[in-house]
Amino acid sequence: MxxxxxxxxxxxxxxxxxxxxxxxxxxxxxxxxxxxxxxxxxxxxxxxxxxxxxxxxxxxxxxxxxxxxxxxxxxxxxxxxxxxxxxxxxxxxxxxxxxxxxxxxxxxxxxGAAKSSFLLDMFLNNERNNNLMLSYYKINPSEFAGITDSIKNTRKNKLKDLNEKKKFSESFLELANNSIDYDFYHLRERYTFLVKKYYNELAQQIPDDFHDYREDLNFNDTQLKEYYGYLNFIEDYLRTRSIERCLEEYDTNSDCFELHSVDNIQYRISLADSLIKKEEIKNIFINRLAIQGLVFSNNAEKIDSILGILEDIKFSGKNLPDLKQMAGIQKSLLPGNNIGNLSLTSFQEDTVSLKEISDKPIVTYHWSMEAPEHYKWQHSIIATLREKYPELEFVGINIDKDSHQSWKNTIEIYGMNREREYKLNPAKIKVNLLKNYLNKLIFLDTNGNIVNGEAQLNTPNFERQILEFLNN
Missing domain, CATH: 2.60.40.1120 (Carboxypeptidase-like, regulatory domain)
Structure with missing residues (x-):
């Protein structure tokens, strides 16, 4: 070919x-x-x-x-x-x-392809560096600083050598150099967060000049607004600053690392609002943070507080209607609400309600064909849980609109349990909003009442939540 x-x-x-x-x-x-x-x-x-x-x-x-x-x-x-x-x-x-x-x-x-090849090489190297962070953050700050300096200098030299051959435009050279810088800053911010969370002794050794680059940051570089490294840096910077501010204002025993608390979300949204002037960049982070706050709210008061934060900063981004709809979705998934009549389609294309599927207590999990790595990982865990907890009914709900045949093909190809896989029937909810719930599971009693709406597969206390559910 x-x-x-x-x-x-x-x-x-x-x-x-x-x-x-x-x-x-x-x-x-x-x-x-x-x-x-x-x-x-x-x-x-x-x-x-x-x-x-x-x-x-x-x-x-x-x-x-x-x-x-x-x-x-x-x-x-x-x-x-x-x-x-x-x-x-x-x-x-x-x-x-x-x-x-x-x-x-x-x-x-x-x-002209060399420019894209350079950015791709940066992406692949960043992926490898992200994996290495699991061991990097356990070393002392001075050694880590040396590693990140070396990574930055190697990339700068490679860009210089490549430019001698390809004669890049000034606009690309500026972007490429800035992307190297922000990837470097991103590593420093991630390290700072991790050592402050897990290794306070190392955090105390961070030298005064470790964050000198913070004096020259540009949160409004529209040339980089599509570059993942720049966006990742801003996200990590907001997170790290929220932790530093909390540790400075409160004692170290406070819940400073509760990243989804209303206080933390409020600080990060306010910080983003003050630092970022370009609306197209600012709205990315306001939207992300508001979604985090909403999805992890466990009562109506917290949900309303997140919307109140948006009102306080006079947020008027185009995603505001979606965020308000997200608030409604989250309220409907709070404990005590009943979703037993949720309309689904079976593999055999019969329409059923959620509570009709089984006489057992139900645990729903949710997936999309647009996230293949997620659903393969998810279904592997669910298969184990089905064997371990036969007294529960684990029900898969695909959130994609239309694509019935593709949904069926995916179930067959990956050997999913077709008797326990269902497709959400069309609703007036955007699929992109429902994607925010792919990591969540919902525990329902036999009448369709929600007992727990905030369980996640990727948390250490997940099975404890299952046992509590069974013992209620």
Whole structure:
């Protein structure tokens, strides 16, 4: 199949021309090939707005010449996967990937592709560094500072060497250098949070100059607003500052690491509101933090408090109606409410209500085909729990709209229990809102009353919650 792509690339180069002036006139070409595609399309977007949907041909190839794309970071999706690329007028970039190993197989080629390849290399290195953080945060701050300095210098030198060969534009060089810096800052912020939480002795050894970079931070860099490293840094910075502020104001025995408390959410939202002036960046974090606060609220008062925080800062982002709907969803899932009449579709395509499924107490878990790693991990754990707790009925609820056949195919391919898998019938709720509940399980008594609406598979006290449920 790569031979088809080679001929495709030759055609692209001939079509777009070779010199800079010709390229500028012809615009920007984006094409490629997807092996083992999940679906027949490739979506190019920027600033959360779809630019175009390119459909795959019989060879799983796609391509289009765009006339008016501005220079910058773009996102591309082959649902459920996504990544970023950097495009400038005159580029002719081909994307090749195999969905069996999406990020690892991803390859960019053609004129201008080196910029995207550099960002991809940064992403893969960051993934490896994230895994190493599990051991990095156990070392002393001075040693950790040396490691992060080395990572930063290595990347700067690589960019310098690459630029000598590729002659990058000034705008890309600025973005690439800033992305290296913010990845470096992100490591420092994550380390600070982890040692303050788990190793107070190490936290006391953090040198005064460890966070010197904080004096030069830019929370309004619109050029980086699609770069995951920049967004991850801001999120971790807000989190770390909330912990530092709490530890400074209260004694160390206080619940400073309760990240979903109303007090913590309020501080982080207020901090984001004061630091970030660009609405398109600010709204990302206000929305994220409000969702966290709502999803983890265990009573109506806390839910109303989160909405009150948004009113206090006069938040008017386009997601405000969604957040208000989220508040309603969360209130409906509080203990004491009844959801036994929730309408579902069985594998055999019969319509049933949740309470009709079993005479046993029910534990619901929720999944989406757009999160394959999540549902594979989730169903593996559920299979074990079914054997361990036969007195409970574990019921899977798929939240995706439509796609009935794809849902059935997924159940068959991954060997899920078709007798205990159901699909949520259409409701006036956006699927993106329901995705915030993929990690949650709901415990129901035999009448459909909610006993526990905040259990999560990935928490250490989950099985204790099951035992408490059984003993009620």
């Amino acid at each position: 790569k031979y088809y792509l080679l001929f495709f690339l030759i055609g692209v180069i001939l079509f777009t021309g070779c010199n800079d002036s010709q390229k500028d006139q012809k615009g920007t070409f984006v094409g490629g090939q997807i092996m083992n595609p999940y679906n027949p399309y490739f979506i190019l977007s920027k600033d959360n707005e779809t630019i175009d949907t390119l459909f795959l041909d019989q060879n799983n190839q796609f391509g289009k010449n765009f006339k008016d794309l501005e220079a910058g970071i773009y996102s591309f999706n082959h649902p459920p996967e996504n990544q970023i690329m950097y495009l400038e007028p005159g580029d002719s970039v081909l994307v090749w990937l195999n969905t069996m190993q999406f990020d690892e197989s991803l390859n960019f080629s053609g004129p």
